[in-house]
Amino acid sequence: MESQPTFRALADATRRDILVMLRSKEMTIAEVAENFDMTRAAVKKHLTVLSDGGLITVRAQGRERINAFNPAGMAPVLDWLTFFDAFWDDRLNDLKSAIEKDAT
Amino acid sequence: MESQPTFRALADATRRDILVMLRSKEMTIAEVAENFDMTRAAVKKHLTVLSDGGLITVRAQGRERINAFNPAGMAPVLDWLTFFDAFWDDRLNDLKSAIEKDAT
DNA sequence: TTTATATGAAACCTTTTGGTATTACGTCAA
DNA sequence: TTGACGTAATACCAAAAGGTTTCATATAAA
Secondary structure, eight states, X not given: OOOHHHHHHXXXXXXXXXXXXXXXXXXXXXXXXXXXXXXXXXXXXHHHHHHHTTSEEEEEETTEEEEEEOXXXXXXXXXXXXXXXXXXXXXXXXXXXXXXXXXX | OXXXXXXXXXXXHHHHHHHHHHHHOOEEHHHHHHTSSSOXXXXXXXXXXXXXXXXXXXXXXXXXXXXXXXXXXXXXXXXXXXXXXXXXXXXXXXXXXXXXXXXX
């Protein structure tokens, strides 16, 4: 699996913000663009990069394009991070409890 | 905490490779450079980016600079990833077992 | 059918990035 | 002290990245 496009997609703050937004709700390009101080064309470029990185899926609905967060796209990043066992070992409990707390 | 420099540092494949190398052994700039087909100056730039991202620490030892992996530098990335609870929920068991297996 | 809307796509611009080459500086060893 | 060595710093270059503008196309609505 080619992880480079995924890491590249996450390297930009705007794209990370888009992902956080899409995490809770699917959105059209125009809807995403409303949240940023840039043109729709620029936002569309970011969405393309996110799609190339496998982090979102895009489906057509009439003349609109529905962008949705794709959790599975995170896999390459997670796989890479598992190289750092000691780090994860220290952090795993914190992470787990954070998730469990959030699931309350 | 400013996470942008950390995400940026991880966006380049050469820098990720350097991190994997430093994970098991501290190295001077020249030692790191031996493993890549580029000049020491280029490698040094990558090390500077990694340092800016908090992913490595650098200490002087005579005329040499010892570069060491800094696990704590991963924190911003991990913190950001915890936004995606559902994803982590699906993957947590796999990750945990992978780590436990590796610790054998 | 006309017209407005949502997106796609290309051309263009500026800044950043990844790389080289060159030069200077501090340190170790003979 | 005199080189040799490891690194720092600078100038420079090509390509990629992030953005805008403009125009074309497809669909929705009047």
